[in-house]
Structures are given as C-alpha cells and as structure tokens.
Amino acid sequence: MRMPAAKKVKSLPPADVEAIFARFHEIEPEPKGELDYVNAFTLLVAVVLSAQATDAGVNKATKRLFQLAPSPAAMAALGVEGIEAEIKTIGLFRNKAKNVFALSQQLLERHGGEVPADRGSLEALPGVGRKTANVVLNIWFKQPTIAVDTHLFRVGNRTGLAVADNPLAVEQILLKVVPERFMLHAHHWLILHGRYICKARRPECWRCPIREWCRYEPKTPAPNGA
Template structure:
C-alpha cells in the first residue's frame, strides 16, 4: 500500500483534474432519471460502452418505469442480451420498474434507503444516482476508484466502504460533488490496472506510488 498522500497534495490533484475537465459526468447514456438508474443497474460487471449499446435498443421501447414494466422481463432480456448477466439484470429491472410505480409514482426517489430497497440497487448504484442525479456529495467506489485511491495513497482502505469513508474525509469540500467522476475517469483512462500511463498523468508528481511513476 502506498504512503498516505498529504492533504495539500490531495487538494492539488483535484485542482488539476478540475482544470483539465471542469464538468465531468458519467459516460452512461440516459435521457431521464429512470434511464440513468436502469443504466447503472445494468453496468454491474459490464462496461459503460457495452451498456450504452444495449440501452440504445432498450430505452426507445421503454423510456420510463411504466413502459419498462409493460415490456416485462423477457422483453427486457431480449434487448440487453449482449451484456453480462443479462437475465438476472432483466429480472431486476422489471421488478424495480414495478416497485417504482407502486411506491414512488414511477419516479426515482432521492433517498438512499428507498433506492437500496429496489431490486439490483446496492450501495454503489445508490451513490451514483444520488451524486449524478441529485447532486449529493456521495462517493461510489468501483474497481477504478478503489485502485486509484489505494495506489496513489489518496485514500487507502481494505474494502470499498473503507475507501468511500476515507475519500469523504480527505477530498476537499470544494471538489466533493465531482470527485467521483474525476477518479473514475482517471482510473479508466490513465491510472489503468495493468499499464498505468504515468508519463501522461497530470498528477504524477503528487502520486505516492513511486514504483509506478519512476
């Protein structure tokens, strides 16, 4: 595990990420709150690119909870069969659509407990929705963020919840709303798992993982 990055370096890293990308957002394609929720549920163990290919077929047929519930599990599965675990995901999307209609008038609730009560929605998915849709300062720790936080010494932790809590403590408040997106993009395109692109990393001099940056 890398040495803990000094707080001044943490602030400078986020300053540079914001300077390079002032308005980061998700790479999932969606047209409304319901579609973002579904896209995030579908993205588990799948790439955003793969999910976007599937939802370009799915969302025109079922743009909201009522239409998705009417399409049903089999109809959903037919449209998303190109992504992993598609049958399981089709079942969850059909069930969560019905639940949204029954409990929330078809709307996505801005509440963690209500979100996590939906089929297929765990802590990470709820955090993405709360942050992206409702602009709450949450931190959805996926494999990219977990790797970056530990490798750089930004917010080390043994599991995703530990890293999430460490990031919420260590990321300056001015950057917290968009920190989730900056970290994912950094992990996806620069600080990759097998071959990090340290030569083109804008925070290379701040990173505590010296064996990667030497």
C-alpha cells in the same frame, strides 16, 4: 463487492489532496459519466446494467431499450422476456432483466413511478447496491457522494488518496479528505483517471497529470517511441 488487494502506501497530506483535485478541475471542470440516459429512471437502469459490463456495451444495448421504455410503466409492460431481448448482449442479462423489471414495479407501487432521492429507498430496489445508489444520487440529484468501483478503489489506494482494504472504507476516507468544493465531481474524476490513465495492469504514469503527488512506485516509464 470484492476488490483486488492493494499495495499499501502512505496517505497523502491535505495539501497534496487539494493539489490533485485542483489539477483535475483545471483539466476538466465538469466531468461527465459515460452512460447514456434520458431521465432519472433510465440513469438508474443504465447503472444497474453496468455491473460487470462496459459503459460502451451498456449504451449499445440501451439505445433501443430506452426508446421503448423510458419510464417504469413502459419497462414493466415489456416484461422480463421483453427486457431480456433488448439487453442480451450484456453479461448476466437474464438476472439483470429480472432486477430491472422488479425495480420498475416497485417504483410504480411504492414511489409513484418516480426515482427516490434518498439512499435507503434506492438501496431497497432490486439490483441496486450502495455504488449504484451513489451514482444516481450524485449524477441526477447532485448530491456529493462517492461511488467506489474497481477503478476508483485502485486509484485511491495507489495514489495515497484513500488507503483502505474495502470499498466502503475508501468511500468514507474520501468523504473526509476531499475538499468540499471538489466533492460533487470527485468520483467522476477518479473513475475516469483509473479507466484511462491509472490502468490496472500498466498505469500510464508517463502522462499522468497528478504524478508529482502520487505515492505509486515505481512510476511506469513511457514505452519506446512515446
């Protein structure tokens, strides 16, 4: 996964990292992802479909898909064309349909129709990379993983929480610096912060709850009338 270059800032000291996650926890103790799912399998499919697509767009497409095929067996029975017909509003839907069909078959053939709880087995599935595996491990299996998408990569580098030039390095830094008691929800807090406040083109610094610790400069002023 290629990420945009980030302006280098100094890494935050441990006390500031602790303060940032304490503030996130204070605001939203139990952050949730925004993809809809009904079980581990539909979560996996939703995350695979979310690559280069919005969560809202994926949810719209999967509402009927998950009614028709909430299990690997039902999804495989739809076939590639049947899956395509349900997800054609999502970008790259043809390739994604092939991956969803193939991963459904592999789950049936190699895992008894169950979603595996280990990274290696997940990443061996078609269309499943490290980020997707981390999301499933975190949300469904409650493992303290960090799923680095473009939002989290941007927030890590802008704030000084994790200054690095590739997603894996950002992930590894966060696994070291985030206090253990905040680790389970860390990636949700950071992704949602990047999606709604620390935006790519114009971060909304004037309403940022962690601005006092953030290294990003100059802070974006409030628009007129805000």
